[in-house]
Amino acid sequence: MGGTILNKPCGSRCEKRIQVKTGCRTCKIRKLKCDEERPSCRRCVSTGRVCDGYGIWGGGGGKISRSRQQPLNLNSRPAHVPLISGTTQELEYLEWFKYRTCKKVAGASTLALWDVLLHPISLAEPAVWHAVLSLSSVHRRDIYQASYGGREPKPLDQQERFTLQHYSKAIQHLQPHFSAMDKASMRVALMACFLFVSLELLSGHFTTAQIHIHNGLSILREFGTLVEDDGRVLLFDIVPGSIDDTIVRAFCRLNLQLELFRHGYQHPCLVLQIAEPETPASVFRSVNEAWKQIERLFGRIFHLTDLWRRQQQTLHHSPVEVPPKLLTCQHQIRAELSACLVILTASKTSMPDQDPKGLVYGLLSVYHTMASIMADTCLRLDDESVFDSHTQQFVSILTESIAMWKTGQSDLLQRYLRWPCIHMSRSIVDIGWIAPLYYTALKCRIRRVRLHAVRLIETTSYREGIWDSNIVSCVARKVMEIEEGGFYEDDRAAEGFLLSSPPRSRDISIPALPRLSRIHEVRVVLSDRPADTFPLFYRQARGRWREAQVSTRGKFYNSAY
The missing domain is CATH 4.10.240 (CD2-Gal4)
Known part of the structure; x- marks a missing residue:
């Protein structure tokens, strides 16, 4: 007919x-x-x-x-969207993805891409369908391997074949979209790319994950506009709550964790910004609304840091005063951080349903504190002593982290008492508490504080996106070893503290490390496979780059738990 x-x-x-x-x-x-x-x-x-x-x-x-287009509601699949017919095994993995992967690997700040978009679109787009099945397979394999000692009824090699088969099919189904590259095709490509990044991060394939992130950012350039005369800010003017908004915010979060990981050394920086009001309401109505504001402020700090680094490079590190324009920008960021803190404090009781135990509020607080330290120090890149004036803020990060750790210990006991909860992975694709603790261990030179931060990281053995707890704890200990040498040889008693006890006044009243021994830049080179050793590059006080080998021998290593 x-x-x-x-x-x-x-x-x-x-x-x-x-x-x-x-x-x-x-x-x-x-x-x-x-x-x-x-x-x-x-x-x-x-x-x-x-x-x-x-x-x-x-x-x-x-x-x-067009200017008043309403946000798209994807809580239910449109009636005309066809359901891809899958085998019994594939539908089983789809169910796992919907009810386990989406709920657990998304982390504390659940992105709408996980909550609303990926499952319904996987039913209509073959590329997304196969990418979802591949990610679900990786997640499920690691849960059973870690939690049940490999009691999964299917052989591991069979599950690996399932993962690779659907990974390959997802790539094959993307080829027509790469040829068309209209808006609809770019959306499909970006969602598949996000799933690929998630899969590689959970698998510990950090190099491949970063390649996928950069490929996604290249596609995103078609959605946004490069602004500023330096062309390193990609601005998106999109409808709030729309599909484009949901996809862009997911990549903003990936870019944030990548920039936080690379913040320890000078590098070209691309900042993603979504055009929206800079002054939010008097309270944050949701957890994600708070994350959006903090994420935007981090972007401004990264951009300001990048501008100042490049100006110094053009002058070959000659002594120069900070331009008034950059000082004004720093003042504005500080003022916005202060306003954000007021709103965050007022919002502590406004979202109890989303954060009944206060864990997310604690996480938001430590990221806000870390952002405040970065904002205060970003125009003094060659003066590591500037961090000495922020000891109380580092202690604040540590205190909040201890509170989260105590809650987590209680939850861990409940997890073993209630068998069904063992199915839940602790590894996530999003950022968590590792990044602020790692930053504290690198930049706070009070031995008791930084050592406490490292030991908290070592209590866990899992991943938060690109942050692997085993790797970063070894890096932090190596940096401490290089910086301190035998400076605290007579202070070995400081290691015998309880993890549940925050530092006291006498714990932080110790001599500061000499300036010349402090490391200014740290670069960690991640690979796609576990290794007993890996290279760490570092630079001290305008000196040349040096290389050290970091060992993970004796560390419990697990790909996703």
């Missing part, structure tokens, strides 16, 4: 109707050719009908203009 003209009576007149495969949902139901205008087709608007849009790719809303 395709293309056949049908004449059907409609009151006193007849309409010519054709069978169509594209167009808005309203025109499809009416079997009329759609002009596919966005956000609402002209045929619907001209007849006074409500245009139901184009399914998962948005649009619709009758006479609503």
Whole structure:
């Protein structure tokens, strides 16, 4: 019947109707050719009908203009989106992804991409479908391998074949999208790319994960506009709550954790920013709203740091005063951080349903404190002594982390008492508490504080995105060893503290490390496979780069638990 003209009576007149495969949902139901205008087709608007849009790719809303397009609700799959028929095994992995992977690896700040978008779109897009199955397989394999000692009924090599098979199929189904590269195809490519990054991070393939992130950022350039005269800020002007907003925010989070990991050394920096009001409401209405504000402030700090680094490089590190423009920018960031803290404090009791135990609030607090230290020190890049004036803030990060650790210990006991909870992975794709503790261990030269931070990291053996607890704890100990040498030889008693006890006044009243022994830049080279040793590059006080080997021997290593 395709293309056949049908004449059907409609009151006193007849309409010519054709069978169509594209167009808005309203025109499809009416079997009329759609002009596919966005956000609402002209045929619907001209007849006074409500245009139901184009399914998962948005649009619709009758006479609503583009500038007032409403956020897309994807809590349920549109009726016309076809369900990809899968085998019993594939549907089993899809269920695992929906109810376990999405709930656990997303971390404390659940992105809408996990919550709302990936599952329904996987039912319509083969590339996303196969990427979802591949990620689900990796997650499930590591849970059973770690929690049940390999009691998964299927052989491990069979599961690995399943993972690689669907990984390959996802890449194959992306090829037509790479050829088309219209907005719809770019959305599919970005979602598959995000799933690939997640899969590689959980697998410990850090080099490949970073390649996928950079590929995603290259595609994102088509969604945003490079601003500033340096062209290192990618600004997105998108509809809040839309599919584009959801995808961009997911990559903003990936970029944030990558920039935090690379913050210890000079490098070209690309900052992602979403155009939105800088002054939020008096309280954060949700956890993610608070993360958005802190994430935006980190982006501004990264950009300011990058500007000052490049200005120093052009002057070959000659002594120069900080330009007034950069000082003004620093002052503005500090003021916004202060305002953010007021709102965050006021919001502590406004989101109890999302954070009943206060863990997320503690995490938001330590990231805010870390951002404040970075903002205060970003224009004094060659003066490590500047961190000495921030000891109380480092102690604050440590105190909040101890509180989270105590809660986590209690939850761990509950996990073993309730068997079904053992299915849940502790490794996540998002950032967690490791990054602030690692920053404290590197930049706070009070031995008791930095050692406490390292020992807290060592209580866990899992990953938070690119942050592997075993690797970063070894790096932090190596940095301490290089910096301190035998300086604290007579203070070995400081190691006998309880993890549950924050530092006291006498613990931080010790001589400061000499300036010349302090490390200014640290670069960790990650690979795609576990190793007993890996290289660490570091630089002290305008000196040359040196290399040290970091050993992970004796460390419990697990790919995802």
